[in-house]
């Protein structure tokens with residue numbers, strides 16, 4: 276069961292003791308009861324409003340970026356049964372990043388992963404050079420068909436979930 280406790284500060288004086296005492300009170304509350312920050316609550320509401328999702332992630336040192344793991348780890352129940360597709364990229368399609376995401380999202384968080392997930396290999400100049408993908412490059416066309424299949428599967432999973 277969760278409760279909302281408002282804390283009203285009775286003084287806003289510039290050099291106030293109330294401010295320090297509110298820190299003391301917040302620390303005491305958070306060490307005894309888990310606090311959900313408003314940002315995490317908004318993140319939770321955002322995710323709960325989705326029927327499915329696509330994680331688009333680069334590979335960083337054979338894994339996926341820490342900021343992505345952090346945003347996943349702030350929630351749990353919201354992820355369970357969430358229809359999911361993975362679109363990873365890197366020099367070799369971000370295959371290690373996809374493996375890691377699969378273990379965490381499908382295994383740990385019980386998301387419902389599509390069988391087809393896309394791995395896009397970036398030309399070297401987009402990694403080592405100054406070029407950055409704009410999304411209209413011809414070399415992306417080879418991924419179009421599989422991307423369509425992946426989206427079709429994601430839609431099927433979302434339909435199935437709505438029927439449950």
Ligand SMILES: Cc1cc2nc3c(=O)[nH]c(=O)nc-3n(C[C@H](O)[C@H](O)[C@H](O)COP(=O)(O)O)c2cc1C
Pocket residue numbers: 333334335336337338364365366367368369397401402
């Ligand atoms: C810290 C770091 C580590 C990377 N590690 C890998 C890697 O292990 N394998 C790979 O294929 N590409 C790797 N890359 C290349 C990235 O996948 C590629 O630069 C991608 O465009 C990064 O996405 P971003 O610019 O949107 O962050 C790495 C890039 C960075 C910045």
